[in-house]
Amino acid sequence: MAENPKDELLQLVKRVSAYLTFKMSNLFTIIFQKVDPLSVGALAGLAIAIVFTWKIFPSAPQRRQPKRQPPRASSSSVNLQTNATLESSGAASASSEDLSAQDVVDDFFQPVKPTLAQIVRQKLCEGRKVTCRLLGVVLEETNPEELQKKATVRSSVLEVLLEVTKFCDLYLMERVLDDDSEKRVLLALEEAGIFTSGGLIKDKVLFCSTETGRASFVRQLEPDWHIESNSEVISQLARFIKYQLHISPSRPERLASNVFYSTSLEHFFGCV
Structure with a gap:
């Protein structure tokens, strides 16, 4: 068997010491x-x-061999299997909990739809006085000749009109050909419940015999908004009224920057 390198070095030192x-x-x-x-x-x-220096001179320190760590593959695999089991068992419950929490967050941050009252205030730019033509806007009829036979309030516009009366000083006006047409219009408005809200009274429903007369009514009242279906009246009032809403089945040419367009009054306020 080969001698230990340490023993060989010790024998060599002894020989050298004896020789010296x-x-x-x-x-x-x-x-x-x-x-x-x-x-x-x-x-x-x-x-x-x-001799004294030779005896006490320290030998070179031996490098220690690092101890080999026994393989721990079995424990690692056990841990991995345990973690996998825990993850798989909790995946379904965690997923359902995450979905429930996400639903709550989505519901909480979902934008709140504004009310009709808020839309009216926003659309009318806080305007306090509004004038509005009846034919083609509030009534189904579109010309004075039809009013000689009947007057029908459009059901789709009723909610918007009542909301406007709560917020604004509203005046309705129309050109009629006879007194009977005037009576038919007032009766139709009353039966629709427009006067029951308290915001509109019969005295604020104005009648005239010409288109120029209606334009004159508007200028005298000086509203913040005028709602009209006749493009000629819109053009006449563009210089005098702050805002106008032109109601027309098809998009007309915009007559001025302060004139807005919509197919109906309820469509302008997003009710359809």
């Missing part, structure tokens, strides 16, 4: 014979110092 001791003794013998006692003492001290 032998040589030093011979040297001392020669020196004792040829030099004076003072030199002998100095040399002896030097020799002792050399």
Whole structure:
């Protein structure tokens, strides 16, 4: 069996030490014979110092071999299997909980739909006085000749009109050909319940015999908004009224920057 490298190094050191001791003794013998006692003492001290240094000189430290760690594949696999089991078992419940939480968040941050009252205020730009033509806007009929036979309030516009009366000082006006037409219009408005809200009274329903007369009514009242279906009246009032809403089945040419367009009054307020 091969000797340990440490033992071989120790044997080598002993041989060198014995050889040096032998040589030093011979040297001392020669020196004792040829030099004076003072030199002998100095040399002896030097020799002792050399031997002492050799004895106490530390050998090179041995590098320690790192201990091999036993493989822990089994424990790792166990941990992985355990984690996989936990994840799979909790996946369904966590998924359902996440979906429920997301639904709550979505419902909470869902934009709130504005009410009709808020839309009316926004669309009318906080206007406080409004004038409105009846034919083609509030009534199904579109010309004075039809009013000689009947007057019908459009059911789709009723809710918007009642909301406007709550917020604004509303005046309704129309050109009629006879007194009977005027009576038919007032009766139709009353039966529709427009006067029951308290915002509109019969005295605020105005009648005239010409289109120019209706335009004159509007200028005298000085409303913030005028709602009209006749493009000629719209053009006449563009310089005098702050805002106008032109009601027309088809999009007309815009007559001024303060004139807006819609197919109906309820469509303008987003009710259809």
